[in-house]
Amino acid sequence: MREFLSPEQLGMLRAMDIQVWRSRTPLAASLPDAEARVPGGPVEQTDWQTLEAAVSGCERCVLHTSRTQTVFGVGNRSADWMIIGEAPGADEDRRGEPFVGKAGQLLTEMLRAVGLAREDVYIANILKCRPPGNRDPQTEEVAACAGYLQRQVEMIAPKLILAVGRIAAQNLLQQNQPVGKLRGTIHAYGASGIPVVVTYHPAYLLRSPGQKRKAWADLCLARSVAGPS
Ligand code: URA
Numbered sequence: 001m002r003e004f005l006s007p008e009q010l011g012m013l014r015a016m017d018i019q020v021w022r023s024r025t026p027l028a029a030s031l032p033d034a035e036a037r038v039p040g041g042p043v044e045q046t047d048w049q050t051l052e053a054a055v056s057g058c059e060r061c062v063l064h065t066s067r068t069q070t071v072f073g074v075g076n077r078s079a080d081w082m083i084i085g086e087a088p089g090a091d092e093d094r095r096g097e098p099f100v101g102k103a104g105q106l107l108t109e110m111l112r113a114v115g116l117a118r119e120d121v122y123i124a125n126i127l128k129c130r131p132p133g134n135r136d137p138q139t140e141e142v143a144a145c146a147g148y149l150q151r152q153v154e155m156i157a158p159k160l161i162l163a164v165g166r167i168a169a170q171n172l173l174q175q176n177q178p179v180g181k182l183r184g185t186i187h188a189y190g191a192s193g194i195p196v197v198v199t200y201h202p203a204y205l206l207r208s209p210g211q212k213r214k215a216w217a218d219l220c221l222a223r224s225v226a227g228p229s
Contacts, residue, residue, distance in 0.1 A: 020186045020195075043147040044154070048077065051151055054124065055128050058078055059142035063129035069096045070108065073124035080226050081116060083107070084149070086128035086167040086201065087137050099202075100124045106202035114219045120229060126148060126171050127195050142171055153189065160226040161189055162219075165201030172196055179194035183218050186225060197222040 009068040046054065056070050062102075074097050091101035099107050108118045110148070127137050127145050163169040169182045172189055179200055187196040199218035200211055 005068055017105065018185060020188070036196065043151050046151055048155065049150065050216075051155075058128065058144075058148075061129075061141045063127065063131060064140055066132045066218075068093045068127040069123065070128045070132075071096055071098050072128060073122060074098060075118065075122035076120055077156055078173040079120060079122040079156060080159040080229055081111075081119055081162060081222070082153065082156055082160070083111075083123045083162045083164060084168045084172060085123070085125045087125050087134075089131040089134055090130065092128035098125050102206060103203040106206060110202065110215065113179060113216070114223050116229060122152075124152055126168055137167060150190075153194065154192070154210045158194060158226075160222055161194055161196045162222050163196055163198045167205065168201075169196075169198040173198075183214065184221070186221070195223060195225045200220060 004188055011034065043051070043054070050070050055072050058064060058070060062229040067088075071092045085099060085107075088098060089101055089103070091104070092098055093139050098104070107123075109120060111118060126142055126149060128148060129141075129145075131137055131141070163172050163182075166179050169179055170176055171185050173182065173196060175182060183200070187198065188194065189196050197218055199222075200208075205212050205215055
């Protein structure tokens with residue numbers, strides 16, 4: 001496994017009593033559709049253009065029947081930070097871009113608070129299509145989409161993944177604990193070992209502003225892992 005944290009970072013995190021965890025299985029490898037193929041070949045050999053085209057024409061799960069359009073991901077493809085959320089909502093389905101509604105505006109402000117512009121990071125979701133009525137993604141939908149996100153992570157190779165919300169955190173880390181239990185430690189994504197920090201979903205923070213203090217601590221932890229941008 002590639003080591004993404006320097007000995008200095010590991011020492012500092014240990015001194016702060018922050019545990020570093022590794023997940024047992026990568027997102028796609030644990031899912032039935034990990035061997036996904038797109039027109040250009042196996043999904044894990046795909047370039048950006050082919051991947052984007054494969055996603056926009058994807059009919060691998062039932063969500064293609066109700067979407068307005070797919071929501072591929074947006075931002076800097078050489079980013080140090082990759083932000084991963086759950087799935088497009090109504091605004092994102094309409095505009096084709098992740099996190100553009102009220103929750104997205106809060107996410108943009110949260111990033112700005114740690115010195116990052118939205119354009120500095122790469123933002124994607126576990127699912128590329130909106131689940132009707134914003135219901136939770138189903139296992140087979142996550143499985144159908146997993147190879148696309150895995151390839152995006154591989155190509156970006158970020159220094160840090162910020163998992164926002166329960167669905168993102170649980171699927172990326174193959175865990176079923178709540179965000180309150182997963183936040184505050186540094187996890188590792190799959191075989192690559194890319195550090196993952198978990199925080200609350202901005203939609204939840206809009207409903208529970210008292211938790212913003214914890215989200216700020218999560219962002220500071222993420223910044224300490226990613227280092228200066
Ligand atoms: N919530 C998410 O998790 N992702 C989006 O893109 C929008 C809202």
